[in-house]
Amino acid sequence: MEPLSAVCVVVGWVLLVASWLLLLQMAFSEEYSWGLCALFLPPVAYGYGLFHWRTAKEPMLMALLGWLLVLLG
Secondary structure, X not given: XXXXXXXXXXHHHHHHHHHXXXXXXXXXXXXXXHHHHHHHXXXXXXXXXXXXXXXXXXXXXXXXXXXXXXXXX
């Protein structure tokens, strides 16, 4: 793996983890059951972000950028 590719993948994973943590915090503040589901099933956190797009737009865009960096890296 080339150095630039490795940096893209690492930055992408960091963005994905950060976006998941932000969505997890938002889900717990919205409702306890959303938070538990998002904690134990991480894709549910992104489902929460899609259902609550107005409040969770920034973490969702962060996750999209993270996936792009991971896939292109």
